Amino acid sequence: MKVRALLAASIAAVCLTIGVPAQQPSSALPYTVVSKDARRPLPVRVVGGQEMFALDDLARMFGLTVRDDTAAGAITVTSGAQTIVLSPQQPLASISGRMISLPAAPVREGRSWFVPVDFVSRALAPIAASRIELRKPSRLVLSGDIRMPRVAARVEPLGSLTRVTLDVAPSTPHTVSQDGQRIIVRFDADALDAADLRTATTTDTFQSIRAGDAPQIVTIDVGPRFASFRAADQAAAAGGTRIVIDLVSMTETPTPPGTPATPPAQPANPETPPLLDLPPAGGLRAIVIDAGHGGDDVGAKGAQGTLEKNVTLSVARRLKAALEARLGVRVLLTRDGDQAVASDQRAALANNNKADLFISLHANASVRPVVSGAEVFYLALDGYGEQGQRAAQASPETLPVVGGGSREIEITPWETAQARHLEQSAAFARSVEAALREHVTMSPRSIQQAPFRVLVGANMPAVLVEMGFLTNGAQEQQLVSDQYQNAVAQALVDAIVRFRAVAGTR
Amino acid sequence: MNRRQAAIAAIVIFGIVAAWILFIGLPRWYSARRERVVAEAAAPAGGAQPAVRKITATLFYVSDDGMALVPVQREVAFGATTPEQARAIVEAQLTAAVPQVSAIPAGVTLRGVFITERGDAFVDLSGDITAKHPGGSLDEIFTVYTLVNALTVNLPAIQRVQILVDGKEVDTLAGHVDLRHPLAKSLEWVIHDTH
Numbered sequence: 292m293k294v295r296a297l298l299a300a301s302i303a304a305v306c307l308t309i310g311v312p313a314q315q316p317s318s319a320l321p322y323t324v325v326s327k328d329a330r331r332p333l334p335v336r337v338v339g340g341q342e343m344f345a346l347d348d349l350a351r352m353f354g355l356t357v358r359d360d361t362a363a364g365a366i367t368v369t370s371g372a373q374t375i376v377l378s379p380q381q382p383l384a385s386i387s388g389r390m391i392s393l394p395a396a397p398v399r400e401g402r403s404w405f406v407p408v409d410f411v412s413r414a415l416a417p418i419a420a421s422r423i424e425l426r427k428p429s430r431l432v433l434s435g436d437i438r439m440p441r442v443a444a445r446v447e448p449l450g451s452l453t454r455v456t457l458d459v460a461p462s463t464p465h466t467v468s469q470d471g472q473r474i475i476v477r478f479d480a481d482a483l484d485a486a487d488l489r490t491a492t493t494t495d496t497f498q499s500i501r502a503g504d505a506p507q508i509v510t511i512d513v514g515p516r517f518a519s520f521r522a523a524d525q526a527a528a529a530g531g532t533r534i535v536i537d538l539v540s541m542t543e544t545p546t547p548p549g550t551p552a553t554p555p556a557q558p559a560n561p562e563t564p565p566l567l568d569l570p571p572a573g574g575l576r577a578i579v580i581d582a583g584h585g586g587d588d589v590g591a592k593g594a595q596g597t598l599e600k601n602v603t604l605s606v607a608r609r610l611k612a613a614l615e616a617r618l619g620v621r622v623l624l625t626r627d628g629d630q631a632v633a634s635d636q637r638a639a640l641a642n643n644n645k646a647d648l649f650i651s652l653h654a655n656a657s658v659r660p661v662v663s664g665a666e667v668f669y670l671a672l673d674g675y676g677e678q679g680q681r682a683a684q685a686s687p688e689t690l691p692v693v694g695g696g697s698r699e700i701e702i703t704p705w706e707t708a709q710a711r712h713l714e715q716s717a718a719f720a721r722s723v724e725a726a727l728r729e730h731v732t733m734s735p736r737s738i739q740q741a742p743f744r745v746l747v748g749a750n751m752p753a754v755l756v757e758m759g760f761l762t763n764g765a766q767e768q769q770l771v772s773d774q775y776q777n778a779v780a781q782a783l784v785d786a787i788v789r790f791r792a793v794a795g796t797r
Numbered sequence: 798m799n800r801r802q803a804a805i806a807a808i809v810i811f812g813i814v815a816a817w818i819l820f821i822g823l824p825r826w827y828s829a830r831r832e833r834v835v836a837e838a839a840a841p842a843g844g845a846q847p848a849v850r851k852i853t854a855t856l857f858y859v860s861d862d863g864m865a866l867v868p869v870q871r872e873v874a875f876g877a878t879t880p881e882q883a884r885a886i887v888e889a890q891l892t893a894a895v896p897q898v899s900a901i902p903a904g905v906t907l908r909g910v911f912i913t914e915r916g917d918a919f920v921d922l923s924g925d926i927t928a929k930h931p932g933g934s935l936d937e938i939f940t941v942y943t944l945v946n947a948l949t950v951n952l953p954a955i956q957r958v959q960i961l962v963d964g965k966e967v968d969t970l971a972g973h974v975d976l977r978h979p980l981a982k983s984l985e986w987v988i989h990d991t992h
Contacts, residue, residue, distance in 0.1 A: 442945030528896055584932075584972055591932035599932060634968060653973075656933025658898050668934065673981060736862050741938055744975040755973075757934050 324352050326434040341395040343405035373418035384414045404544050417792040429486035438480040444500050446492040451496040453538045460531030467522040475512040482506040496538040516540045523768035577621040579641035582654035586631030593657035593767035599654040602770050606652050609780040617785050638748030649753035655760045663763040664734030667724045668755040669716040670709045671740035708750035715752040718788050726786035730778040850875035854951045856890050857943040858897035865988040872932040879954045883910045890947045900939035902929035915977040916956035918948050924963045937973045942986045949982035959980045
């Protein structure tokens with residue numbers, strides 16, 4: 292007995308000595324919350340090796356209500372009409388019934404609760420009324436409609452010239468100009484996120500690169516032998532831009548005056564990896580909205596004469612406006628008038644513009660007038676047999692290249708492009724279903740798979756939304772109303788915001 | 798010794814007789830009986846007209862709540878070959894059957910049925926199938942799978958079904974379901990418990 296008691300005591304002692312320092316919170320460099328009109332520090336505590344924000348700080352900055360329901364063992368965070376439920380013991384949060392994972396469970400210290408930094412991107416951003424974006428590398432939280440592209444730089448001496456490469460994400464309009472001994476890169480933005488700007492290189496044409504005097508400027512100080520510069524832009528990964536600026540030395544190129552002193556800046560090797568570690572969350576650049584039917588193809592008809600083609604176009608226009616205003620994303624419509632559009636053309640618009648999402652809008656019909664409610668579809672592959680299965684599992688093919696060696700290329704059959712995106716389409720369909728359910732009544736078959744013609748050729752996550760049944764009298768009246776059309780558009784915006792957040796934290 | 802040989806012979810003879818009954822006699826008797834039963838079922842009640850043979854087939858109609866297809870057992874004309882039987886089943890499916898509600902618009906006629914060696918059936922329907930279709934994803938799914946399931950459920954020789962309109966391959970009936978390939982049976986759209 293004595294031995295056992297001794298053992299227990301020593302185990303307890305070991306646990307205490309290990310456990311206490313781990314639980315002891317310590318401070319870390321604060322984050323900065325940047326909004327249109329202010330920059331405010333957001334303190335960070337390190338608890339158990341995890342960087343954490345105080346829920347009270349987040350509540351103050353983002354207008355949240357935090358309720359500590361000790362009896363139920365839950366912490367409720369409310370933003371507008373949306374609620375996040377946290378449980379003190381678990382690294383999980385429930386956002387309007389959907390579970391997301393967190394890197395650690397919330398921690399209580401005194402009267403305050405602390406949540407991992409990722410809570411902001413995974414839980415808060417998806418439900419917030421305005422944009423909230425967490426940028427861990429630069430320790431920033433962007434709040435509201437602020438344009439703050441990330442900028443990173445690399446400097447390489449290349450013989451007679453020095454090449455400065457700037458990666459900018461997302462793509463931002465800019466000008467490059469010379470001002471005495473400085474090259475000024477001015478961006479059309481509110482501020483720059485330029486934490487990755489430092490470089491140790493100096494050459495005879497390049498001295499330093501730094502954030503400029505104004506918040507939207509990057510300044511390059513040129514060296515004593517600098518003669519001229521050439522700048523060129525090229526598209527970079529994940530919707531960014533790469534600006535290549537070549538600084539040319541004066542002695543190496545004794546060219547007659549009047550002719551350009553340098554050859555144009557060569558586009559950088561496309562194989563060069565991006566300087567910025569771009570999250571896929573920033574990858575939503577273009578969305579294609581497909582207004583179903585059109586022209587002679589009127590689609591389903593209501594008893595009071597409502598035509599499906601008119602309802603789909605009206606909602607598509609509303610959705611486009613809402614997405615552009617709220618997400619600043621490029622939105623393309625497969626038709627913006629009453630014309631017939633072939634199915635292949637609809638998918639082709641999305642594929643050719645490298646859209647990130649494809650949403651086809653429709654209104655339903657049934658031989659039974661009682662049927663009502665909205666439905667979400669994604670593609671079922673079983674109609675496409677072996678061809679579809681092969682496309683889903685396709686791996687890059689290796690082709691020999693002239694001069695030896697080989698090169699991997701990926702062949703995507705147009706016919707079954709969607710096969711590769713089924714999993715993402717299913718996830719997006721679930722997002723859409725959940726968001727629609729908050730705004731409109733769903734049919735008992737709220738989420739389904741079918742071999743739909745318009746979806747199969749889309750080379751990106753794609754869903755088809757049946758907004759309601761025109762063959763149901765009450766629903767026909769709803770479908771033509773501003774209120775219902777806005778509710779559907781709002782639900783789809785919410786779904787895209789959430790899908791983007793989840794896809795980005797994966 | 799003599800008694801023992803006689804006993805062995807008796808056992809062998811008994812074995813042969815038993816085997817004949819089990820493997821030849823009984824199956825013959827049963828099949829004869831089944832044919833008689835089918836013939837009786839197919840015979841019209843009046844008895845004066847020539848016998849029209851019928852089979853029982855599973856056809857599909859839209860459920861009361863409009864959310865599924867319901868399998869319904871109905872008598873369908875007997876076809877001696879698979880294409881003939883397929884034709885009879887589709888024609889029965891195209892015929893109005895009050896109080897059932899069909900997902901196929903009234904007035905659609907069958908132009909022909911072709912079956913390939915791979916078990917793909919091509920069902921050629923009149924243009925009314927598109928012209929009179931009310932549209933909507935759910936109804937179009939029900940229209941397509943009424944025909945696909947009616948053939949694949951009743952005829953094991955048919956694996957997949959492709960719908961043609963006026964003799965031509967079509968993209969869709971009303972803008973949704975991809976009809977460029979033959980479709981396999983899908984019971985996802987069918988209510989199971991009434992089966």
